[in-house]
Amino acid sequence: xxxxxxxxxxxGQLFAMQVVLVAVVVAGCAVFAYATARRQAEEAAQRxxxxxxxxxxxxxxxxxAAGTPRPSEALQPYAERVRLDSGxxxxxxxxxxxxxxxxxxxxxxxxxxxxxxxxALRGETFSETYTGTLGPSIRVVTPLHESDGRIxxxxxxxxxxxxxSDRLAGQLAALLWVAAxxxxxxxxxxxxxxxxxxxxxxxxxxxxxxxMYDYHQAALHAxxxxxxxxxxxxxxxxxxxxxxELLGLPAGEVRGKxxxxxxxxxxxxxxxxxxxPRVDEVHLTADRVVVVNSSPVAGGGRRGTVVTLRDHxxxxxxxxxxxxxxxxxxxxxxxxxxxxxRLHTVVSLIELGRAQEAVDFATAELELAQALADxxxxxxxxxxxxALLLGKAAQAHERGVELVVSPDSRGLDAGRGSTPPAxxxxxxxxxxxxxxxxxxxxxxxxxxxxxxxxxxxxLLLKVADNGPGLPAGADVFLRGWSGKGEGRGLGLALxxxxxxxxxxxxxxxxxxxxxxxxxxxxPLRSEGGA
Numbered sequence: 001x002x003x004x005x006x007x008x009x010x011x012g013q014l015f016a017m018q019v020v021l022v023a024v025v026v027a028g029c030a031v032f033a034y035a036t037a038r039r040q041a042e043e044a045a046q047r048x049x050x051x052x053x054x055x056x057x058x059x060x061x062x063x064x065a066a067g068t069p070r071p072s073e074a075l076q077p078y079a080e081r082v083r084l085d086s087g088x089x090x091x092x093x094x095x096x097x098x099x100x101x102x103x104x105x106x107x108x109x110x111x112x113x114x115x116x117x118x119x120a121l122r123g124e125t126f127s128e129t130y131t132g133t134l135g136p137s138i139r140v141v142t143p144l145h146e147s148d149g150r151i152x153x154x155x156x157x158x159x160x161x162x163x164x165s166d167r168l169a170g171q172l173a174a175l176l177w178v179a180a181x182x183x184x185x186x187x188x189x190x191x192x193x194x195x196x197x198x199x200x201x202x203x204x205x206x207x208x209x210x211x212m213y214d215y216h217q218a219a220l221h222a223x224x225x226x227x228x229x230x231x232x233x234x235x236x237x238x239x240x241x242x243x244x245e246l247l248g249l250p251a252g253e254v255r256g257k258x259x260x261x262x263x264x265x266x267x268x269x270x271x272x273x274x275x276x277p278r279v280d281e282v283h284l285t286a287d288r289v290v291v292v293n294s295s296p297v298a299g300g301g302r303r304g305t306v307v308t309l310r311d312h313x314x315x316x317x318x319x320x321x322x323x324x325x326x327x328x329x330x331x332x333x334x335x336x337x338x339x340x341x342r343l344h345t346v347v348s349l350i351e352l353g354r355a356q357e358a359v360d361f362a363t364a365e366l367e368l369a370q371a372l373a374d375x376x377x378x379x380x381x382x383x384x385x386x387a388l389l390l391g392k393a394a395q396a397h398e399r400g401v402e403l404v405v406s407p408d409s410r411g412l413d414a415g416r417g418s419t420p421p422a423x424x425x426x427x428x429x430x431x432x433x434x435x436x437x438x439x440x441x442x443x444x445x446x447x448x449x450x451x452x453x454x455x456x457x458x459l460l461l462k463v464a465d466n467g468p469g470l471p472a473g474a475d476v477f478l479r480g481w482s483g484k485g486e487g488r489g490l491g492l493a494l495x496x497x498x499x500x501x502x503x504x505x506x507x508x509x510x511x512x513x514x515x516x517x518x519x520x521x522x523p524l525r526s527e528g529g530a
Contacts, residue, residue, distance in 0.1 A: 018194070022186035030179040037171050038164075042138060045159040046127050050140040052086045053157040054125065057144045062093065066144060066153045071101045072109055080104070089163055090134060092156045093144070096121060101153070108133055113156065117141060120154050129161070136161040226290070226309030234259045234273055237304070246309045248285050268292070272307060282312060284497050384422040385429060385452060392433045401437050401446040406462075410453045420459070420522050424498045431491035432463040432518050439467040439516065458504070459524055464517040469510055495520065 056062055056079070065074040071093075079091040079102035093102045098113040114132040125142040132139075139158030143151045220227065226243030230236060235258050244254070247264060254262070259272045268283040271292050278294040291310040297303040342361070349358035393403040433448065440446035443466070451462035492508075495518075499506045504522040511517040 018190040019187055022190060023183060026179050026183045026186065029182075030175055033175055034168075034172060037175070038168055041164050041168055045138045045164055046140065048086070049088055049138060049157045049159055050125065050127065050142075052082065052088050052091060053140045053142045053155045056082060056091060056093065056157065057142045057155040062155075063144065063146060063152065066093075066101075067146075071153075076102045076106065076109065078102075083157075086157075088157050089137060089160045090156075090158055094154050094156070096151055096153060098154075103133075105133065113154075115139065115141065115156065117154055121151060123151065132158075134160050138164070224311075226307075226311075228272070228307040228309065230259065230272070230305045230307065232303050234305075243307075243309055246285065246288055246290050246311055248288070272305075284493050288312075289494070289497070385425055388426055388430060389450060392430070392437075396433070396437050396448060399437055399441060401440045401448060403433070403448045403450065406449050406451040408453060409451050420502050424502065424522075425461075427498045428495050428520055428522075429461055429463070431495050432461075432520070435491055436463055436465040436467070436516070440465055443467055454524065455521070457524055458521040461520040461522070462517065464511040464515060466511070466513060466515040469514065470508060470516045 059078075061078065062075065065071045065078075068074065075093050079093055083089070083091045083104065090104050091102065092100055092113060094100050094113045094117075098117055100109050100111055100113055103109050103111075115130045116126075116128060119126045120141040120143045123143055125140065127138065127140045129136060129138050131137075137158040137160040139156050141154060141156045144153035144155055146152045220238075220240045223240065224242055226246040227238070227240045228236065228243045228247075229238040236255050239249075239254060247262065249262060259269055262269070264272070265284060268285065268290075271278050271281055271283060271294065274294070275296065277296065278292050281292045283290055283292050289312040291312045292307065293310075294305050294307045296305050346358045346361060349355070349361065389403070389405065396403040429450070429452075433450065436448045440448065445466070447466050449462075449464045451460065451464075453460055496506050499520050499522060502522050504520060506521075507519045509517055509519075
């Protein structure tokens with residue numbers, strides 16, 4: 001079975017590419033530097049040769065010697081001295097027809113000059129690269145003028161290309177050392193950077209990183225828990241679909257926005273902005289109950305925070321319903337105990353031969369219980385609310401609190417629409433009655449009055465008590481407020497959330513006869529289920 005080698009890691013691929021790139025850049029820079037140095041050397045040689053040629057042509061002794069029958073005898077020693085002193089390779093003085101009067105090799109004197117002289121004969125000074133008796137050279141040719149302006153000769157000075165190359169040899173060696181050093185430093189720096197990259201990418205290649213990103217994205221959007229990642233400035237760097245839904249964020253890009261700009265409730269915003277970890281804290285959004293867990297990113301400083309969100313709405317509602325059911329069970333247990341006592345009383349009266357008194361006692365108890373049930377059922381047409389009030393009445397009676405339904409309570413008329421879902425009604429009315437019962441504990445003559453009736457387009461729910469009332473200036477609907485101790489209250493916050501979820505309102509104030517009064521208005525739904 002063929003086994004194909006595992007592709008190189010991303011860091012390894014980048015290292016190889018960067019080494020090649022650094023080598024190409026260094027080589028290119030070296031070639032460019034050499035070409036620049038050579039061009040500068042040639043320009044310097046041209047300037048040097050031109051200065052020598054013009055200086056010789058301007059010398060009076062040269063003009064005088066040019067007019068003699070044997071100019072070479074005076075000019076040859078002079079030209080050699082100038083050549084040695086100036087550093088050029090040759091200084092040739094010639095007649096207008098090109099016959100040499102001087103030359104570094106005396107045997108070449110009298111021969112024709114190898115090169116162009118036409119422009120010099122027209123009075124111009126020019127430069128050229130030409131191959132003469134000494135090989136390729138950069139030369140400058142200038143005319144030799146008599147005092148009356150006549151051209152009586154030509155002067156050519158030049159430096160051979162080989163001499164220029166010898167001058168560049170030392171610079172080239174230094175350039176090669178610099179290029180080698182730059183290549184070594186670039187290689188070391190590239191290795192260090194890629195070693196760090198290899199640690200951060202865990203030695204994975206590009207394909208593996210791409211697959212991991214795809215898995216990450218799929219897992220991020222598949223989990224039902226909300227995930228929120230904040231940077232050190234508490235700006236959103238990542239949020240999944242569940243997190244966006246749980247926080248009730250609008251459609252659109254939210255990455256880069258600060259938590260304080262999301263319009264979340266103040267307690268939830270404070271929890272997200274906190275530096276310390278949060279564990280299973282319950283918070284409310286506009287229409288949900290969420291459990292918040294947060295943990296700062298390790299590494300020192302405010303590097304960021306990871307936040308997870310769990311939907312606790314349904315569980316909280318079910319927990320509330322379970323609490324109510326437990327209350328009903330306790331009330332039924334208490335009523336069963338009282339019924340047993342009453343039954344024992346009736347049996348004892350019969351055994352004593354007082355049958356009529358037993359009948360009167362039993363009838364009175366039945367009339368009392370039936371009167372309460374008839375009153376609640378007649379006043380509240382919603383079966384769930386009626387059952388809730390009966391159970392709460394028994395539960396309040398056990399704690400020494402009288403719960404009554406106001407005379408103006410009534411059910412919905414035909415065609416008036418339907419109430420909100422029964423679960424939300426239980427949440428609103430159940431929590432308000434529970435808070436009222438708690439507030440009336442230990443109060444003599446404690447009394448709770450419940451009103452449930454249609455009021456225009458709304459369903460009006462009102463719970464009033466004759467207890468101590470509400471603290472001045474307290475936001476009782478804020479999550480965490482409770483008359484039993486700070487940080488425990490969630491019921492009233494759920495009441496406000498349920499009311500707002502259905503477009504209603506909730507108000508807390510003082511009752512007319514003293515105590516607290518909570519008023520909730522819930523819009524009635526049309527029969528078509530709008």
